Amino acid sequence: xxxxxxxxxxxxxxxxxxxxxxxxxxxxxxxxxxxxxxxxxxxxxxxxxxxxxxxxxxxxxxxxxxxxxxxxxxxxxxxxxxxxxxxxxxxxxxxxxxxxxxxxxxxxxxxxxxxxxxxxxxxxxxxxxxxxxxxxxxxxxxxxxxxxxxxxxxxxxxxxxxxxxxxxxxxxxxxxxxxxxxxxxxxxxxxxxxxxxxxxxxxxxxxxxxxxxxxxxxxxxxxxxxxxxxxxxxxxxxxxxxxxxxxxxxxxxxxxxxxxx
Numbered sequence: 001x002x003x004x005x006x007x008x009x010x011x012x013x014x015x016x017x018x019x020x021x022x023x024x025x026x027x028x029x030x031x032x033x034x035x036x037x038x039x040x041x042x043x044x045x046x047x048x049x050x051x052x053x054x055x056x057x058x059x060x061x062x063x064x065x066x067x068x069x070x071x072x073x074x075x076x077x078x079x080x081x082x083x084x085x086x087x088x089x090x091x092x093x094x095x096x097x098x099x100x101x102x103x104x105x106x107x108x109x110x111x112x113x114x115x116x117x118x119x120x121x122x123x124x125x126x127x128x129x130x131x132x133x134x135x136x137x138x139x140x141x142x143x144x145x146x147x148x149x150x151x152x153x154x155x156x157x158x159x160x161x162x163x164x165x166x167x168x169x170x171x172x173x174x175x176x177x178x179x180x181x182x183x184x185x186x187x188x189x190x191x192x193x194x195x196x197x198x199x200x201x202x203x204x205x206x207x208x209x210x211x212x213x214x215x216x217x218x219x220x221x222x223x224x225x226x227x228x229x230x231x232x233x234x235x236x237x238x239x240x241x242x243x244x245x246x247x248x249x250x251x252x253x254x255x256x257x258x259x260x261x
Contacts, residue, residue, distance in 0.1 A: 024086055024132040034083045037076030045193040048081060052200035062129045063167040068223055069139030070177035081171050081198050082135040088128045089137035129166050141223060148177035148227035153220055158212035168202040170222040177227040183246040189238045192231055
């Protein structure tokens with residue numbers, strides 16, 4: 001017979017206000033974060049390619065950025081890509097804890113709950129782009145998957161874009177997952193190159209003419225990635241002896257039928 005055990009907390013749990021309007025990044029933060037980002041990327045073989053971004057960069061136009069997210073190293077790239085604009089990115093509510101929570105607070109991240117409707121998030125997106133004149137960034141398919149390939153994009157993404165009527169930019173990051181997979185011992189494989197592509201995906205005029213399905217189809221194409229194929233095509237040779245440690249967490253066979261999962 002099991003016995004219920006009372007759990008006492010020493011302090012109350014802080015509840016994030018999802019409807020609170022995000023503040024604009026301060027000038028020092030705007031300068032500080034990209035500098036730290038560049039330092040983190042210094043040991044990486046990294047390049048960022050921009051496609052059709054000339055007008056947005058020339059006029060310093062704020063926009064809605066959709067990016068892939070498979071590792072922590074994605075965030076420095078996100079900051080570098082949007083610079084010199086200020087930015088507010090969406091982060092899962094559970095990440096607003098501990099040291100990472102401090103970084104979220106400094107960076108003016110926006111808390112959000114996964115897998116549920118969030119009208120406050122939509123209103124915050126409008127506020128960030130039109131009032132803060134900043135980049136509103138959201139990891140459209142971030143699930144920290146074990147596979148290193150594109151996760152399923154929600155159908156509601158196209159609806160949100162249609163309602164926002166703001167410029168949409170995609171940031172697809174290749175090699176980040178293979179550089180440090182979620183199942184590994186957190187030792188980066190720096191031999192693997194990191195190649196990010198930033199694309200001006202949809203103008204307000206495009207959004208006006210296109211249907212929700214057409215918008216979703218284009219975004220899915222621009223955010224598609226497969227880090228294993230990218231690694232293979234790059235011909236990068238990883239020399240780290242323990243590079244396969246943890247791989248058994250995603251590669252196994254059923255003990256009954258020997259089917260690979």
